[in-house]
Amino acid sequence: MRRNGVLKSNLTGYAFISPFIIGFLAFTLIPMVISLYLSFTNYNLFSSPRWVGFDNFDKMFTNDPKYWNSVRVTLIYVLLGVPLRLMFALFIAMILNTKSRMVGAYRTMYYLPSIIGGSVAVSIMWRNIFSNEGIVNSVIGWFGITPVQWFGNPDASLVMLISLSVWQFGSSMLIFLAGLKNISVEMYEAAGVDGAKPIRKFFSITLPLLSPIVLFNLIMQTISAFMTFVPAYIISKGEGGPMDGTMLYSLYLFRQAFMFNNMGYASAMAWMMLILIGIMTGLLFITSKFWVFYESEGGR
Numbered sequence: 157m158r159r160n161g162v163l164k165s166n167l168t169g170y171a172f173i174s175p176f177i178i179g180f181l182a183f184t185l186i187p188m189v190i191s192l193y194l195s196f197t198n199y200n201l202f203s204s205p206r207w208v209g210f211d212n213f214d215k216m217f218t219n220d221p222k223y224w225n226s227v228r229v230t231l232i233y234v235l236l237g238v239p240l241r242l243m244f245a246l247f248i249a250m251i252l253n254t255k256s257r258m259v260g261a262y263r264t265m266y267y268l269p270s271i272i273g274g275s276v277a278v279s280i281m282w283r284n285i286f287s288n289e290g291i292v293n294s295v296i297g298w299f300g301i302t303p304v305q306w307f308g309n310p311d312a313s314l315v316m317l318i319s320l321s322v323w324q325f326g327s328s329m330l331i332f333l334a335g336l337k338n339i340s341v342e343m344y345e346a347a348g349v350d351g352a353k354p355i356r357k358f359f360s361i362t363l364p365l366l367s368p369i370v371l372f373n374l375i376m377q378t379i380s381a382f383m384t385f386v387p388a389y390i391i392s393k394g395e396g397g398p399m400d401g402t403m404l405y406s407l408y409l410f411r412q413a414f415m416f417n418n419m420g421y422a423s424a425m426a427w428m429m430l431i432l433i434g435i436m437t438g439l440l441f442i443t444s445k446f447w448v449f450y451e452s453e454g455g456r
Contacts, residue, residue, distance in 0.1 A: 182413065192423070194423040196212070196226075196420070196425050198212075200419065202205050211422045212423075216421070223425070228402055229402065230382065230405040231313065237317075237318040238374065238377045240318065242328055242374065245328035245329040245332055245373070248329050249330075278320075279320070282391060286307075287307070288303065289454045297440060306377060317404075321384070328373045328377060331369055332366065335369040366448060371444050372426070378437070406429075
């Protein structure tokens with residue numbers, strides 16, 4: 157009787173976790189294994205995959221300038237966009253952490269861009285804002301500055317793309333805000349008694365105590381930035397232009413897979429992206445011991 161009860165209890169547990177296991181196998185593990193196999197093949201979706209060994213990786217590293225351009229554009233996008241987004245998110249979070257009657261409405265208002273920030277509609281809106289007759293060029297013109305050709309200059313186009321990334325700061329801001337709420341007010345009061353100014357309080361209290369949250373946001377936003385696709389696709393109309401200035405890694409991968417039918421090559425690119433993200437994440441974890449403060453461990 158006891159054994160039957162244990163078996164029944166186990167079956168109930170298996171029944172509850174089965175949707176996750178089935179979903180993980182069907183949509184994550186099995187596609188990853190198939191993708192790994194295809195990365196060593198020449199496959200165009202219309203004929204059987206042909207084994208080519210490391211040819212796709214060899215072409216990627218030695219005979220595809222566009223691949224390295226996509227790596228360069230993506231790294232610029234990540235290294236500029238992620239820090240700017242986090243700084244802006246922390247700045248807004250500190251403002252919203254002050255006492256105000258309208259703070260609830262402000263939090264909702266500032267979080268809205270994050271909800272719709274990556275959508276097709278917002279990307280189209282961004283195109284209109286930065287068009288030749290858009291509001292950005294109009295504001296620049298009021299100050300007597302020559303309007304910028306945002307869609308004709310590769311550097312300007314990338315700046316436009318990064319600005320859209322910064323605008324999607326809502327999720328990071330909420331996490332920073334939760335962290336700020338956990339910092340004791342008494343610490344600021346004690347520092348004030350000792351004569352500490354706001355800037356000193358920020359660097360000596362706020363930033364060290366928020367450093368674990370900064371690390372979390374940094375890792376999550378870095379991974380998210382590497383996988384950015386929709387804004388680059390919409391703003392450049394799927395071409396990655398001008399002059400491949402907005403050709404992010406994910407967009408180039410998409411073009412290889414579904415425009416040129418190079419599914420094997422695209423699979424190899426996907427695995428290289430996974431390795432690149434793993435290296436970046438590993439570096440962040442390794443360097444974190446020098447700047448992340450864990451109160452439970454008495455410091456670093």
